[in-house]
Amino acid sequence: MMKKITGLLVMLMMFSGTSLAQETKGTDTMKYKKLDNLEKYVILDKGTEPPFSGKYVDHKKDGTYTCKRCGQPLFRSDDKFDARCGWPSFDDEIEGAVERKTDADGVRTEILCANCGAHLGHVFKGEGFTDKNLRHCVNSVSLDFEPYTSGSTKD
């Protein structure tokens, strides 16, 4: 009966002190609002809600339209106008709140929440609807609405 002793090999195995990159994984989605299926389809998958279906198409109250996902203020009711296109339309945005990039179709300009990257819709130039000549065509499901309040009651 023969035995091979290989124990010495174990001693050669040493871990060199590699600095572990402490990568923070993108799990901070906890702070975002939970989305239903249509919201996920539009906000995450860059879909489009059916025209004239959204609750803010004919919404005329005074207030601020915020990002459905992260709550960042995006548009003001003062800049909303009726484009008869079936989606809430704004001819201006709250400064710095909206990011633009060329759409996957290579033609249109996609607009996203600058804070969380939620898909909002598209922006169109030169249609002549208003003096500013811009139309931010936004999905209602990408938005929440906070009415202006005279008091400062917040929960």
Ligand SMILES: [Zn+2]
């Ligand atoms: Zn957002």
